[in-house]
Amino acid sequence: MALPDGRRGSQRPARWRVDTVRLERFETVADYLARVGSFLSDREAEHNLVLATCSHLKAAPELFAGRPDLIAAIGGFRVVATAIRTPPLNIVLSEVDDPAALAAFVEAFATNNPAGLTGPAEHAATFSELWSARTGRGHRLSKTERLFGLTWVERPATVRGVLRAAVRSDRELLAAWLRAYESETLGREVAPIAAATIDRWLAGRGRTMYLWDDGGPVSMCGVGGATPHGIRVGPVYTPRELRNHGYAGACVAAASQAQLDGGRSYCFLFTDLANPAANHLFEAIGYEEIRDIAMYAFDRE
Numbered sequence: 133m134a135l136p137d138g139r140r141g142s143q144r145p146a147r148w149r150v151d152t153v154r155l156e157r158f159e160t161v162a163d164y165l166a167r168v169g170s171f172l173s174d175r176e177a178e179h180n181l182v183l184a185t186c187s188h189l190k191a192a193p194e195l196f197a198g199r200p201d202l203i204a205a206i207g208g209f210r211v212v213a214t215a216i217r218t219p220p221l222n223i224v225l226s227e228v229d230d231p232a233a234l235a236a237f238v239e240a241f242a243t244n245n246p247a248g249l250t251g252p253a254e255h256a257a258t259f260s261e262l263w264s265a266r267t268g269r270g271h272r273l274s275k276t277e278r279l280f281g282l283t284w285v286e287r288p289a290t291v292r293g294v295l296r297a298a299v300r301s302d303r304e305l306l307a308a309w310l311r312a313y314e315s316e317t318l319g320r321e322v323a324p325i326a327a328a329t330i331d332r333w334l335a336g337r338g339r340t341m342y343l344w345d346d347g348g349p350v351s352m353c354g355v356g357g358a359t360p361h362g363i364r365v366g367p368v369y370t371p372r373e374l375r376n377h378g379y380a381g382a383c384v385a386a387a388s389q390a391q392l393d394g395g396r397s398y399c400f401l402f403t404d405l406a407n408p409a410a411n412h413l414f415e416a417i418g419y420e421e422i423r424d425i426a427m428y429a430f431d432r433e
Contacts (some may be wrong), residue, residue, distance in 0.1 A: 179359075213227070223251075278423075278424050279424070296343055338357075359400075381413050385418075
């Protein structure tokens with residue numbers, strides 16, 4: 133998924149050096165992307181979280197609690213890695229072309245007390261070990277996911293129902309299903325979903341929630357987190373009593389096809405490695421494995 137990006141920076145970034153890698157911190161998303169855009173776009177699928185975060189920062193900065201950390205690691209004259217953090221969320225780490233960048237990022241975040249890190253599995257593991265050695269604070273692996281990508285849709289067997297976008301009358305249903313999805317994903321009860329979160333889904337501002345309707349909603353599939361040429365699919369949820377009817381696969385397939393029909397070159401999604409059934413479901417409609425992603429939680433001060 134190699135994509136050219138000819139943008140250039142307009143503002144001189146702050147700089148410092150750790151070991152053999154020079155770090156540059158940026159004040160604006162525009163300047164950050166001007167510096168790292170080609171690096172990210174050369175592996176757009178792998179960098180979909182970083183690119184989507186940048187899209188969200190530009191479109192709705194009020195959604196974030198504080199000033200973002202936008203950092204590039206430079207080896208010689210080229211970008212070898214990047215890290216981005218939007219408090220209070222995890223650091224999101226890119227692919228890493230020079231291992232020295234990991235120690236440099238640890239130094240950059242050592243006094244920031246981040247909640248954790250999300251990134252390519254092997255790089256996230258190394259960063260977390262370095263983090264604990266540098267700060268004296270523990271870390272634990274909280275989740276491992278697999279990133280999948282799709283450029284064409286293999287239509288599933290005929291499933292009753294149709295795809296439609298969620299509307300205002302679905303508001304209470306979305307609140308209940310999103311809460312159930314988070315509770316199931318986290319393995320514990322969670323607080324009710326904020327009304328503002330539901331409203332953002334319904335407004336279609338950078339995201340759309342689709343429902344598979346078979347005489348009434350039976351499954352949901354969100355789409356958001358746009359990258360220059362793609363978009364991320366998720367969350368995907370079907371209530372337990374409605375499972376094993378093919379609704380989730382039909383919903384994801386139709387929602388993915390809608391994105392391709394709308395001009396996207398590909399779709400991305402993440403699955404929990406602890407849920408092999410979901411992996412098989414998505415592979416059956418054309419999603420292919422790209423790489424594993426790990427999430428670590430850090431002990432706080």
